[in-house]
Amino acid sequence: MGKRMVETVIFVIAALAALAGAVTVVLARNPIYSAVGLLGTLFSVAILYVVQLAHLVAAVQVIVYAGAVMTLFLFVIMLIGVDKEEKRVEPLPRQRLWVGILAGAVILFAAGVALFGEFVWVPAAATAIDQEATNGTIQAVAEPLFTDWVLAFEATALLLTIGAAGAVVLAQFKRKRA
Amino acid sequence: MVPVGWYMALAAALFLIGALGMLLRRNALVMFMCIELMLNAVNLTLISAGRAMNDLNGQVAVFFILVVAAAEVVVGLAIIVAIFRRRATASVDELSELRG
Amino acid sequence: MADFVWLVIALPLAGAVFLHFFGKYVKEPLSGWMASAAIGGAFVLAAIAAVPFIQGGGEPVTISLWEWMPAIGANFELLWDPLAALMALIVTGVGTLIHVFAIGYMHGDERFHRFFTNLNLFAASMLTLVLAGNYAMLFLGWELVGLCSYLLIGFWYTRTTASAAAKKAFIVNRIGDFGFMIGLMLVFTVFGTLSFAGIFERAGQELTSGMATAIGLLFLVGATGKSAQIPLYVWLPDAMEGPTPVSALIHAATMVTAGVYVIARSAPIYEFTPVASTVVASVGALTAIWAASIALAQRDIKKVLAYSTISQLGFMFLAIGARAYVAGVFHLMTHAFFKALLFLGAGSVIHAMSDEQDMHRMGGLMRKMPLTATTMAIGALALAGIPPLAGFWSKDEILAADFARGGWFYVLWIIGLVTALLTAFYIARLWVLVFYGEPRWQEDAHPHESPRVMTLPLIALAFLSVVGGLVNTPFRLGLEHFLEPSFEGVHIQEAPTDWLTLGILAALSILAAVVGVGAGVLAYRRPPERWRRFEESFEPLWGTWELAYGVDDLYGRTLVLPGRRLAEAAAFSVDAKGVDGAVNGVGRLVRGAGDWARPLQTGFVRNYGVLFLAGALVVVVWLVASG
Amino acid sequence: MLTALILLPVAAAIVVALIPGRRREIHLPLGIALSVMPLALAGYLFWVFEPAAGFQYVVDVPWYEPWGIAWNLGVDGISLPMVVLTTLLVPIALAASTTITNRTKEFVMYTLLLEAGMIGAFLALDLFLFFVFFEAMLIPMYFIIGIWGTERRIYAAVKFFIYTAFGSALMLAAIIGLALTYASQEGSASFALSDLAGLDLSVGTERMFFAAFAIAFAIKVPLFPFHTWLPDAHVEAPTAGSVLLAAVLLKLGTYGLLRFNLSLFPDASVDAIPIMAILAVVGIIYGAVVAIVQPDLKKLVAYSSVSHLGFIVLGTFALTSGGLQGAVIQNVNHGLTTGALFLLVGMIYDRRHTKKIADFGGLQKTVPLLAGFFLFMTFASIGLPGLNGFVGEFLVLIGSYPALPSFTVIAALGVVLAAIYLLWAYERVFTGVPDKEENSVLSDLSGREIALLVPIAVLIVVIGLYPKLLLDKITPSTEAVLDRIVEQTDYTMPEPGRIGDVFVAGDE
């Protein structure tokens, strides 16, 4: 089994798992199941990151997402109530119809472009893949992150500050009398 | 070697599923999860494209998007919790007093 | 030399302006005398200025005053020629007498000075008309006399009939003016100017006969309005609502002859259009007999005189249409004398009878007011055409000229002759009904002779009615020579020159007059029951005449009412609903679009999401498809 | 000097604004006194104006150079009478507004600002500047109608505003297009009338731009079928509003057609003669017919405006000396007579608080002076010779006939109809016996009111008898307009006096 074959197999399995997870998120009546579905997708995508040598990103994905974000989600679900299942009935008139039409249109469009448009995802110039160039080790990613992208990195600090301040402001809620 | 197009197509599919889920579900939490799904699709796209072009910047960008997602989660969940505390519901359909 | 003729206009105008602003500070008779002095002064000036023409040596002069609308060749300029001089003399002369008469007649009216303001203003306007040196200025006078007519007919504004009559007079005249104005447009288009001098000199080079016919007919339209000819005569009988001096001055002697004057003035244009001339004459003849027949059956003394005026104006048209301009103007002059006389006499009667105008309630007034009766008798005979009074000479000349013209004009001549007969009859009827027989007046009437200030003008006019005709007899064509410079280069229809024809024609004319007068006297000197029966024997014709053929009613039903309906439809359906509805409809449409689009904003997040995604999809598809 | 003329009313408005609101009694007198200053300046301008010198006292200060816009003012024989008329009527309109007791200060301010806008629009030689004034004056007028009007004032004000704004919006697009065409042909941007007038436009473009301008002005004039805002606006507006609206604002439409359409688009103007003539004539007849049966006195006068302004448009597009002169002078005349008529209707309204014709009757008995003035103005409006209306109408009619015979003939019918609707109205309002009790106790004109009417009446007579005063100033400018058109197009002006040409132009 060549390296290529291995990658293909892993891709197929992970892709199916990711899709299954995604579908679960959308279709599960209980938010808990949705959360679990999302978790599955996250892991599957992380696997695909690894396959593509994005090691650091994969690790962050698992730690931040699966670890922190999903936990938060679960906390909130617990807070709101696990048993709150959504009814199958769509309360909004025609919403599903429109979504269906929209989905159909997107798929038709995608198929049309793919079949008749000589669609390519990336410029043909970059065919030969240099494994080393994108080997996302911590060191390899860190270098651009802290040199070229240092400003963006600092900007994330703002994001987190806002997250903290915002959560505080929103949570400090005292119902007024009356 | 899996063609880059496969990865991208997978990402597109995930993105679409996420987007449709956003429109189909009325639980704010689940809608929010769908947005996470879409962001993951974006990440996958970036990594795959970067790999195909021998460019590490794709991975760096993913790093930032992860942070953004995290910050969104904090604020978003705070809003949802705040609403729940007053109205005891997480269904966005019930928040439709402003219209017209 | 005659540069001062502008004073002829300015004097009465100054009188009008003065009385307008300061009249209320001037005591009653004085303001009347001031007005009379103003117009009397104008008469003197006109007479002085006319001396050269009378002597036979004068040349027409054009006097430029100031620029008005140079772009269309219309400036303030006066043309002083024999025709203008004659008209000016008539206007000022008869006008003065009527002014004086009015001092007595309007005695006690609370707006006494206002009346004389308007009379003076009228005199100034009329003089502007006749002295104008171009069509624009003529039109100025033309419209101003219309204004004065409006003001004076509606003088007693609290009477609704009076104001309605005033309005009707102005509007009907405007309809005529419409034609007149188009005629002026044509004149301007052809000649590039409106000045008489410029036009008449070049008439021969510029005018085609078609154009001349068009202009001639359009001027005729204007003239039918002002001179109360078919079909626009309907305003004149109503105009009798005005005070009687007004009827005498405006609606008998002067203003209504403006149409005759315009056509006479435009003779160089009519020169090129026999068609238009013939139409003028035919309209005149038709009007003459039409109005005379109506006059037969009227009970109101002023109505008889009004229809008589229309009829006599028809005679004048008959003359100028036959190109007997001198005859026409001659009749204009004599008519001014005797018709003014008749009106003033009628005024005197009405005054005496405390505003009674129904002849059925008069009778036997000769004893109470002999002077009035006598002068009116003279006027009546002059109108009837009994020689040697003024009316005979002018009327005879008209009929003779028409006869001499021949062809279609034989028909018109016969009509004229019949009209003369009718005229003699109705005027005899009038006089007999008023002054002869047993008194039929109401208990509270105390008829009395009018004061001196009123009778003196009557006497003066009676004198003129007697001798006025002598200025132009077949034996001595004084007027014709006098007017020659005004009609230079224009072919004038003369009466037959051989004495035999002339004699036969005169005899026929005298016969008609005598028969008419005789029949009238015979029929009405009997007691009322008898002549009533006489009138009834003519039914239904008599009734038709009494109702003036129902023309007013006809106009009302066929023109006024549909016009009003149309206006109402335009205003309340087309405009309010249609045009404005469309405008408001656009507004409503936009609002409607807003209301329609509003439900898009459902308030549901997920609906918004669908819209967002759909929009994004459209954008993407569009980009890819066009890229 | 021209700048001062525009800024004076603005300064006056500011002065009025600085007076505290509670000193109510001095706002109006102060406003009147201040508004005499522009009148004096305009009078001086009229005095020193040189007829033959084209645009004079030109001010040309760049405003924003890269766009080519400039504070470009100038006066010629076409705009001069309008400026004088504006400055004359503003004090009169203000002085006629003593019945306005609430928010007097704002009222005076708005009127003065309106004056500035109107003067500016008449003086502007830069299209951008013109548009600014043209549009900006909507606001004060809008407030004047909307705040001090009668019952349906809001509807009327909004309709007035939106309708006219719609027209000018299209004009804005055309102005932009013109300026950019100039920029692409000459390399530098300019909105100056003199620059844009020489543009080389394709036939289609020129017609499109012409249409855009023409619609804007047609709404302002207003020409049928764009007229329906006018009766509403007039009826609801306070007296001063009606006076200024009728006397000046409407003139911007006719002025614009003359100044901009003819200068900027000579070819399209010549091509558009039939259309404009049809609209003008339809307006004349239609306005008159509709006026006949109006139950409201003000509405009647408003529709008479529609009719009268048709004459101006007809004269403008006849493209003859007489027609153009008549159009310009009729601009003034209509301003005077209709302005005065609105004043009088306002005075009646002040006394009786109704404008319905049916509510009156026999007023001449109780208010003879008012009746006299009304009759005088009525006859001026009807076009009685010797008064001003005649000079304008007669010039237009006689002057237009050689170019547009059949249209002119129909237009002349309007003269007949004018007599019908106005005299009928006079009859119903003033004559007869005052049978309604309210009508028999009215007071006649006060000295103040007479003082308002007399200057107008004097001008009416002066222009009627001695229009040379105005025509001398006007003629060189209108001739210049004609010369340009003859020069730039293959249009031949009909020359009266040569019979062969009579039925050639424009009668197909």
Place this chain on the structure above:
Amino acid sequence: MITPPEISWVAIAPDLALAIGAALVLLVDVQWKPAPRVLGWLVGAILAVGAGLTILQWEQGADALASGDTESLVAFSGLITMDGFAIFSRFVLIAATGLGLAAGWRFVVSLGRRGAEATALVLLATTGFSLMVAANNLVMLFLGLEVGSIALYVLAGLARERRESEEAAIKYFLLGSFASAVFIYGVALIYAGTGSFEILGIRQHLNDFVISSPAVIYIGIGLVVAGLGFKVSAAPFHTWAPDVYQGAPAGLVGYMAAVAKVAGFAAIARILLTAFSDLADTWLPVVAGISVLSMVLGSVLALVQGDVRRLLAYSGVAHAGFIMTGVVGGATDGVLFYLAIYAIQLVGAFAVVAVVSGPDGAGSSLEEYRGLGRRSPLLAGAFTILLLGMGGLPITSGFVAKFGVFTDAWAQGYQWLVIVAVIASVVAFAFYIRVIVVMYMDDAGDEQPLRVGPERWVLALAVGATILWGIFPSSLLDLAADALPI
């Protein structure tokens, strides 16, 4: 071995000042619990420093531009620029922030303890948008956008006493995140298509290569436009705006709307006009389409609103359309001028709304404006001028702005767009006029005049800007003309 990056302090000086300021506010609040007045002065000082620093930047940028040295305008390895475009937009943002905070200050004060956090959030949001308008890198741009947007989500939910505020927050949050995801997916696709996140890099790439099958790039552009179209509330991505404007705290809505619009349009203009100028033939019609839809839908819907805030929201949709015509026109100066003018007017208009609604930000139905001309003549007068300015009446700056963008669009050959735009602006008049009618022409009971706080300074400035720049627009126009993107 990592070499330390080169730090260009000048390029981020204002952002740094704001960010530090935000931190300072939070720290001071925790430490000393100062009176609102002190906090106000502190924030004012911070904003003044930020504004001052932008002026400093302008000097630098002008020098660089004069020497033709565009390289030096790009800092942080191409993440960010300090071109005139960025600096101008940034200054507008800071000015809008100052005015917006002044307008909403009474609301901030009424929040009590949470006031400091709210202030800090405002400062942070401005920092984010400020980075966004300066970003030369799409990911950097996205980060700035998110910093700003997330802060705005929180601000929308601050009026917690009102149910509408929560609804506004969750709607804004969900839809905003959704739009952000769409945007960043577009960025990813553009990256896939061109291999670069950098705006200059993308332009370089499109210059150097003829791309045979550019569908992926077009999809990317489309998604980016949709995402940013959401932020600027262009139709059909506008649906959130009315609901959020109505629900969010009255005092801060003006600020929120203004900065989002300024930053969003700056980004759209920069991306489309700089990065994708070579593909203009393709995207111009699409942008024109969005423009038309925005103008028509916004104007028509605003016409039927009974709530002033919703009305202003829909008018904002229409304005997005008008500004889009400037983008179609392809000249950034028209867009920048319009943005500056509109931002000021918007903040001013919402200051009036804030006064009328009161500090607790209750309703803003048209009924409450009845007779305002009598109650508070100055307030009503200011509102009138601002509304007319937004409507684009000549002698207000709004007209100059509209004129500018229309001229640009016409010059690009989009005459039909200009015609639609002028007609739409007439419809726009109709709804602005409605408000004026209610204020002046409807009779009202005599109520007490409204209490006006710091809003009066906002109004004075906004009215002054509306009229002065309407009559003498050249100063600002010259600046906008100099403020070119690299």
